[in-house]
Amino acid sequence: MSAWFSLHVPPSACLLIALATLPPTAWGADVDRAGPGHAHVDRIVFATNWKAQAAHGGFYQALVEGTYARYGLDVTIRQGGPQVNNRPLLPAGRIDFLMTGNLLHSFDNLKNGVPTVAVAAIFQKDPQALIAHPGQGYERFERLKDAPVVLVAKDAQFTWWQWLKANQGFRDEQLRPYNFNLGPFLANPRALQQGYAIAEPIYVKQQGGFEPVVHLLADHGFDTYSTLIEARAQTVRDHPELVRRFVDASILGWYGYLYGDRRAANAAMLRDNPEMSEAELEASVALMRSQGIVDSSDALRLGIGAMDPARIRHFFQSMVQAGLYRAGEIDPGQVASMQFVNKGVGLDLKRRLQAAAN
Secondary structure (H helix, E strand, O other), rough: OEEEOOOOOOOOOOHHHHHHHOOOOOOOOOOOOOOOOOOOEEEOOOOOOOOOOOOHHHHHHHHHHHHHOOOOOEEEEEOEEEEEEOHHOOOOOOOOOEEEEHHHHHHHHOOOOOEEEEEEEEEEOOOEEEEEEEOOOOOOOOHHHHOEEEOOOOOHOOHHHHHHHHHHOOOOHHHHEEEOOOOOHHHHOOOEEEEEEOOOOHHHHHOOOOOEEEEEHHHHHOOOOEEEEEEHHHHHHOOOOHHHHHHHHHHHHHHHHHHOOHHHHHHHHHOOOOOOHHHHHHHHHHHHHHOOOOOOOOOOHOOOOOOOHHHHHHHHEEEEEOOOOOOOOOOOOHOOOOOOOOOOOOOHHHHHHHHHOO
């Protein structure tokens, strides 16, 4: 079962200090500034926050299709996992780019003085969701606040659960611990459970034999971006062309994965994470598309990866109202750079792939 949720864990300052003494990754200061197809190649380490799965598919697509190579990048994808925390490696210079959960991580980094910047938002919607049994009156989101039991993991109780209480009328009396085991949810038809909307519904159907009711928090005001690409602030400042190449190639990879032939990318992910199956990957892609996780909202006209400073400010304000931050504690305008997105990269590729599929 997927346990890749948007956790809200402050970075460890001590670990950052220790890692900062280690040598940086290999691309160094002499960055070639030419476009795709040039001879110079920059070695890049890109880390994810969980084991390989469809939510990482566009990055693997860019790798196996050679898009990164055409943009002069020799990319290594480093998986996360239950015993792997890649977050401190970015500011310490041990990796070049990081796939992170949502804007709460970015707010925490700024609050704690960690010099990182979000440079693209691959997911327009955070896949965090509440799932329910069908036929129990939970088809409308407004009814969820009346559920007797809501299974929520400890970390989420300090993040989006606080938002649900402040904005949607949920109560702590409903809370029960969720330990990433579907058993308690399947055994109680009146219970709700947190879930990753592009994973848990698949496992509920496999283990419970039914299609759950799925309510994306993103569809009800929890408007953070997700699956952000983060870079060091120094990289953005000193090597913007390197960032641009990585972001552009990743965006093209995501269009290819969603709308093109993704078999090679799936095979690469299955090699990295044998716990997955081809059927699970394909089911997850179908959910990403039907729920508008990647290609919706501003991404439809500005391209995958799109970000809006006003939306980031709005989300921060909603987190202030939920008690996660103090008003004025950070400037949310500093957590992301818009210089690498909102340029329509890949929209022509999407049109070609969709035409070829029809």
